[in-house]
Amino acid sequence: MYTTISNNNNHSMRTKINKVLPVPIFRRSFVLCLLLLFSISSATDSFQQQRVSSRRSTSTTPSSIAAVGVYSGAITEQPYISSSPTDTTDSRRRSLWNILVPNRKHKRLEHIRNRRLQRKRRRRKALPLDNEEYQRRKAEWATRYATLDGLRETFGSNQNKFFGDLDIPTTRKLYKSLLPTAVCELVLDVDVRPEELAPLAFEARKAAKLYARERCHVPARWLANFYDGYRQYKKYGRFQIEGMSYDQVWDKYYQRSTLERNTRKQKKSNTRTQHNDDDEDEDDEYEYDDGWTEQDIVAQTCMKILESSCRTNPLIDQLTLRKRGRRKQNNKRNGKRRKRISSIKIHMNDNSDEECDLMDDDEERENLEKIASTLEEDVRKLLDPYNSNNYYQ
Structure with a gap:
């Protein structure tokens, strides 16, 4: 149991x-x-x-930091980069917060900083002024193409001392081909300061104008001299047949550059007055700071001088260059009438005359192309020591 x-x-x-x-x-x-x-x-x-921090550390190598810090030949100190995970999390939180709650003030300040960085990156490096080879080649080019005697020795003098050996359309084409366009391209192709080339381009344009007028027919020469003299007398009170001086051109474009700067500042100040009162206290430090300096104004003035040295009056171009086109059209019409009226012999003679005219036009075109090509070649020779020796490396 x-x-x-x-x-x-x-x-x-x-x-x-x-x-x-x-x-x-x-x-x-x-x-x-x-x-x-x-x-x-x-x-x-x-x-x-750890992987994100390693990526950031590898992406910001000392060489890249040094390359970004280079400005006007000086290398700035390397900034401190922290690879801790807390920084990454904080940055992620801030970015998410900015996405969820957009801050107009923060975006505006970032836009101003980005514009300043872009201007610093676009600012060109200055070539050393004491380089003997560069200065020697520049002086040779100036004596050859920026003076009236140099153009006479290079392209020949006036064959008809009494009346001139070139008609108006050919003279205009010669003047346009002698303009220092290759000198202006140096500022865009290579990091050369516009302050160096602006006086050279001005003198080259002036010499080209005087050389073209010297070879032009006398009535057109007198008309051009009277037009320039009257225009200068109306502006400055002096009858200058050679046109404006370099100081007058400098004052003209410097005033334009300062006026553009003032208009930009005025537009920015007008846009800032439309914001709320809360943002006005934080924007005081950026109220009158548009990122422009005196060096920027001088560079823009020199760029305007370079552009004007390669620019011609379009109205005068139409008046002078259309005559050749009208003359060709009249010759074609006369040729058609002669074909209807004249006999076979006259028809053959007309064809031979037209072929001679075409040959003359081709020769003029070839001569002008040779002038432009020689100008470009001689301008490019200025940069041979820099291109061959890798000067910028």
């Missing part, structure tokens, strides 16, 4: 244990799974943060 009772008790205890034990085993396995997942996620997060 006792044994049966004990067996029953043991059986009941086993059933209770079997019912109670699975519950804590399941809980333990669940907790272990959670701990395992948490450890895996933390490990992946730390790996990703």
